[in-house]
Amino acid sequence: MTALLQVKNVSRxxxxxxxxxxxxxxxxxxxxxxxxxxxxxxxxxxxxxITGFLGLSRGEIFFDGNxxxxxxxxxxxxxxxxxxxxxxxxxxxxxxLDNVVVGALCRTRSPAQARALAREQxxxxxxxxxxxxxxxxxxxxxxxxxxxxxxxxxxxxxxxLDEVMGGLNPAESEDLIELILAVKKRGxxxxxxxxxxxxxxxxxxxxxxxNAGRKLAEGTPQEVVANPxxxxxxLGAALAED
Amino acid sequence: MRLFRSRQAWxxxxxxxxxxxxxxxxxxxxxxxxxLVFLTVMLGESWNIIGGFGGQYSVGHAAYFGIGxxxxxxxxRDHQIPPWFGVWAGMAIAVAVALVIGAICFRLxxxxxxxxxxxxxxxxxxxxxxxxxxxxxxxxxxxxxxPFVLGPLHIDFVGKVPYFYLGLILAVMSIVxxxxxxxxxxxxxxxxxxxxxxxxxxxxxxxxxxxxTGLAISAALTALGGGFYALYTGFIDPAGVLGIDVSIxxxxxxxxxxxxxxxxxxxxxxxxxxxxxxxxxxxxASALFAVGVPQGSAIGQFxxxxxxxxxxxxxxxxxVVTVLFMPDGFLGFFRAIVSRRKRAEAxx
Numbered sequence: 308m309t310a311l312l313q314v315k316n317v318s319r320x321x322x323x324x325x326x327x328x329x330x331x332x333x334x335x336x337x338x339x340x341x342x343x344x345x346x347x348x349x350x351x352x353x354x355x356x357i358t359g360f361l362g363l364s365r366g367e368i369f370f371d372g373n374x375x376x377x378x379x380x381x382x383x384x385x386x387x388x389x390x391x392x393x394x395x396x397x398x399x400x401x402x403x404l405d406n407v408v409v410g411a412l413c414r415t416r417s418p419a420q421a422r423a424l425a426r427e428q429x430x431x432x433x434x435x436x437x438x439x440x441x442x443x444x445x446x447x448x449x450x451x452x453x454x455x456x457x458x459x460x461x462x463x464x465x466x467x468l469d470e471v472m473g474g475l476n477p478a479e480s481e482d483l484i485e486l487i488l489a490v491k492k493r494g495x496x497x498x499x500x501x502x503x504x505x506x507x508x509x510x511x512x513x514x515x516x517x518n519a520g521r522k523l524a525e526g527t528p529q530e531v532v533a534n535p536x537x538x539x540x541x542l543g544a545a546l547a548e549d
Numbered sequence: 550m551r552l553f554r555s556r557q558a559w560x561x562x563x564x565x566x567x568x569x570x571x572x573x574x575x576x577x578x579x580x581x582x583x584x585l586v587f588l589t590v591m592l593g594e595s596w597n598i599i600g601g602f603g604g605q606y607s608v609g610h611a612a613y614f615g616i617g618x619x620x621x622x623x624x625x626r627d628h629q630i631p632p633w634f635g636v637w638a639g640m641a642i643a644v645a646v647a648l649v650i651g652a653i654c655f656r657l658x659x660x661x662x663x664x665x666x667x668x669x670x671x672x673x674x675x676x677x678x679x680x681x682x683x684x685x686x687x688x689x690x691x692x693x694x695x696p697f698v699l700g701p702l703h704i705d706f707v708g709k710v711p712y713f714y715l716g717l718i719l720a721v722m723s724i725v726x727x728x729x730x731x732x733x734x735x736x737x738x739x740x741x742x743x744x745x746x747x748x749x750x751x752x753x754x755x756x757x758x759x760x761x762t763g764l765a766i767s768a769a770l771t772a773l774g775g776g777f778y779a780l781y782t783g784f785i786d787p788a789g790v791l792g793i794d795v796s797i798x799x800x801x802x803x804x805x806x807x808x809x810x811x812x813x814x815x816x817x818x819x820x821x822x823x824x825x826x827x828x829x830x831x832x833x834a835s836a837l838f839a840v841g842v843p844q845g846s847a848i849g850q851f852x853x854x855x856x857x858x859x860x861x862x863x864x865x866x867x868x869v870v871t872v873l874f875m876p877d878g879f880l881g882f883f884r885a886i887v888s889r890r891k892r893a894e895a896x897x
Contacts, residue, residue, distance in 0.1 A: 358751065384753030392751070398744035400809075409741045412734055413753035421737075461753055 309372075311336045311465060311496045312357070312388075317366035317376075319349075319356050326352040328520045329366070334465070339487070339497045341511030341528065343504070345541050348517040350500045351393060354467055357498075358390045359383045371464065384413055387464035391454040391471055393500070399443030403434060406442045406453055410460035421460075428460045432486060448479040455486060465496040472503055484510060504542065508532070516541060567717055571710045580709035584781065586822045587716030588774060593802030593814025594723040595770035598730055599763040600800065601809035604743025605655070609666030610799045612673045613643040613768040615791035617775025622690045622785055623683065631695050636776030643772035644765045651761040658746070667793065674791035689786030712781050719777055723770055727811045730766065739763050740809070771799075794861075801864065805871050807878030816879045824867065828860050 310333035319327040327349045334340045342350050355361040357368055359380040368376045370388055378386075389410075398406045407425035408418065415421040429435045432452040437445070442453060451471050458466055468487070472480045480503065487497065487510050501507050507514060507528065514531040516524040518540045524531055531537055567583075574580060592614065599605050620639030621632040646669075654665040677684045684690065697704040704711050730736045738759040741749035750756055779785050789795075798821070803809075806817025826832075834856040838844045842852065875882040 360747070360750075379755075380747075380750040381753050381755045384751060389753075390751055392748070396745040396748035398741055398748060400744060401740060405737070405740075409737050409749070409754070410752045412737055418732060418734060418737060457748075457752065 309369075310334055311371055312498075313367075313369040314353070314357065315367045315369070317353065317356055317368060318364045319352055319361055320364045325520045327356065327517075330517070330520075330522050331366075332515045332522065332525060334496055334498060336496055337491070337494050338512040339491055339499060339510050341507040341514040342498055342500045342517065343502070343507055343514060343531075343541065344517035344523070347519075348541075349520040350517055351469060352520075353517070354390060354469055354498075354500065358388065358467060384461055384463070387462075388467070389458040389461045389463040389465075390467040391451075391458050391469055393469040393473065395447075395450045395454045397442035397445065397450050397453060399441070401442055402438065403440050403442050403445070403453055404429065404438040407457050407460045410457040411462075413461040424462075425460055428456045431459070431489075432456045433482070447474050448476070451475060451479075451483065452486075455483070459490065463495065465498075466490065467498045467500075469500045470502065471499075472501055472506060480506065504532070564721065568714075571713050577709050580713050582822065582826060584709065584712050584716045585826075586818050587713075587720040588778060588781070589798070589802055589818035589822050590720040590815050591716075591723040591774045591777070592771060592799050593806065593818050594720075594727045594811075595767050595774060596799040597727055597767075597803050597809065597811075597814050598739075598770070599760070599767040601803055601813070602730065602736055602743065603739040603760055603763040604809075605760055605764065606663050606800065607666040607764070607767075608663055608793070608796050608800060609668070609670035610767070610771050611791050611793065611795035612646065612666075612670040613771035614775040614778070614795055614799075615670075615673055615677065615785075615787075616643045616646060617772030618779040618785045618790040619677065619684060619690070619775075620772075621776040622692055622779045625692045625694075626690055629695075631697070632776055632780045633697065636773055636780075639776050640769040640772040643768040647764045647768035648761055651757070651764045655757050655760045655764075667796070670791060670793065670796055674787050674793075677787040677791055684787070687786060687788075689784055689789070691784045694780055694783060706780070716777065716781075719773065723774075724811060724815065726766070726770060727814075730763075731811060735759065735762060743809070801868060803878075804868060805878055807880030810878075810880050813878050813880045820867075820879060821864075824863065825860060828856065828863055831856060 312334040314330060314332050317327055317330045318325065330353055332340070344350055352361065356363055359375065359378050359382065363376040366376070367374060370386060373386060375383055375386065398409060404422070404425055407428050408421045411421035411424040412418065415424060426435065426438070429438055432455060434449060434452055434456065437449060445453060455468065455471060472483050475483065484506055487499065491497065499510060511528050514526065514528050515522060516531060516537050523540055524534045524537050532542060570583065571580065596607065596610055600607055617636055617639035620642055621635035624630040624635035624638060625632055650665065650669055654662045678686055694706045696706065706712070738749070738754045741752065741754055742756060742759055746756060775790060778790065802814050802817035802821055805820055806815065807813025834852045837852060838849065843849050871878060
């Protein structure tokens, strides 16, 4: 069986800068891929390429049997793939509920149906009590959760999470880890960019390491942390920080 | 829900009160003011769909207003087609123009749409000035309005009363259109695009289609307003219906009333029409004299001769004050007061 997402030899250049060079990996249905690497390794760039925010300089991407290189983000969302943003993008002057309603409208006919779905999604991230608050006034932890709830409301097959745990305290991170695992249980496929190695070890089925735009290593979490090249390029620094 | 029902009841009462007004008010000038308010409400609500909900600040809506006005007047003059039919052609042309502008300008982000919208309206104004065979240039078009006949219904457009009711109907229609857009899928999409285009795009919202749909609806309603204006005044010229002050007026109505809300443009229209009429009839100077500014003094003389022409200046001051102290317009300001009072009551 072919994987739900196939990234094949993708390169993305900005002028002379090679943000991604010949990156390939696959994400099988229902699994979680951890994507790690030092700052500037091209993690967010590959997210932007996969979700249509950037065109490809070279290579191909297949999602669910469709070639999606250069396809617009809204089309990709309709195909069933949604992302969150590292720098969260709440619809600030809309209520928390309406933020999720916007996502829910992707696959519902009427705003009334969308509202029912949105309430469910808010409960899932334990934010039901915040439904009427303005999204712009939320603290960072709740903004991150709102971002995830809004993405899930589009009823995707696959979710790409860009550092949803960045800037959160341990309790909030734990909430999100449990949310990611719950989403996996529902059969969704995920790619997770994260710097917190403990979290990556817990949730990932496989890990891809990017460094300077190229794929440095790929394997199970255990294989990757034991890989000398990975320790050299990334983990050494990460462990030193702890 | 109870709040909603009581609000509906209030709106119904207000509407009935408005409908009864011509029976009480006989002064043509007072009726004229109401007609101006209705027209301004309608235009503000039209702009609000793309500017308020969509966050795409068009400063060129005079283009659509002028298209509606000119199309209905030219069809009336050359083909004796009454404006209530002609305006449909005007609306169709306005939508076509809007889609062309949108297709070109909505690819760009930031201030480019604003600039392009101004440019298009100015092109139209210059076109109307110079295409004399069609528009009669700066002299404008004057036309007599035929009576409206539908079966037993026969309405002569003489006096203010028929225009009053027509204006009221159009204003209510545009308010309802706004309220419907607001709770529709399109309304959510427009607001999402306004708040964050990338987030909207990632959530499956087709950006260009959403903006173009919003602009098309807005343009059609604005053209309808232009047709009504032409019918009411019976005379149009390029400066009057295609000037940049028409475009700015629509934006101001929304900024002052409260952008992106249904009730905002209503409030803004009342404030602006009353204010501009007060300035024109020099009420402001009279009020200053009444509170003790000596009329005979040099300052008094200066005010008396100049304040009536200070229209734009006072508009400007009002906008600055609104933006500084009431960034959500009069409506937002009143809402803040109400919610503060409620909170105080809840605390005590």
